[in-house]
């Protein structure tokens with residue numbers, strides 16, 4: 306049974322029952338893809354195929370520079386696919402027809418879940434769909450760091466180094482798999498993941514963040530941005546890392562206590578910070594830590610054709626399945 310039924314108000318002008326029925330039938334669901342950082346074209350083609358195949362209309366808003374553009378585009382959308390785009394109360398207020406928003410990706414800290422619930426909008430993510438891409442970038446950043454940002458001097462190798470994976474979710478597991486290929490010793494800490502899941506992946510479980518940072522030459526962050534994790538990667542924690550430690554962040558900038566990390570990196574000139582999410586204090590990091598700091602100009606972790614295809618098409622399929630069958634499997638605002 307389809308999830309929706311349409312309720313039409315009494316027509317003001319004369320309209321036959323048949324015509325009204327026809328109007329209902331031809332109402333085409335509008336699925337809006339609103340991506341400030343667009344998907345690869347091949348992924349958009351795949352999304353279009355799913356959406357149009359279901360008989361819906363696809364609308365695209367890419368590279369928008371002004372929130373008003375999003376507010377306008379969302380006004381008559383029934384469903385919305387986003388990436389890191391902010392969906393707050395203002396967007397939800399403007400989206401009068403919206404039934405579902407799917408974050409094509411893992412982290413949904415960009416959606417105001419309470420507001421979505423208040424607006425009776427289902428919010429979903431597409432867990433795991435872009436995690437290999439993010440993991441590959443994390444390993445790339447590790448190589449870049451230990452080879453001294455490719456400055457021509459002798460660096461070190463990843464082989465034999467201890468890698469600490471902070472949170473063992475979909476990305477963390479892919480990082481472990483690839484790091485093992487490099488010959489790294491892999492450790493992980495995740496308060497919500499049982500030891501058995503780590504040992505099954507040949508990863509040594511540790512039981513506190515402190516132990517992870519104390520043990521590992523390189524720590525790779527894969528924690529979500531939540532009230533609990535915000536600013537949790539701080540001076541004292543990172544300060545536990547051994548000499549020459551490298552912190553790699555492909556998670557979220559909000560988890561870093563930037564001023565604490567800056568103070569630490571001033572004290573500890575051996576430490577490096579590589580991030581895929583430009584800090585608020587990027588200019589300061591850049592000036593103070595030349596050769597020890599790198600930030601991508603725009604978040605690149607999930608920016609591969611494969612990840613765009615996987616996450617984008619999964620989002621489109623989840624929308625169709627929700628509209629047609631009421632499937633809420635990936636709902637995050639239950």
Ligand code: 3PG
Nearest residue numbers: 388389410411412604607
């Ligand atoms: C995610 O949470 O899925 C990643 O951070 C990717 O984000 P992006 O789609 O904005 O690149």
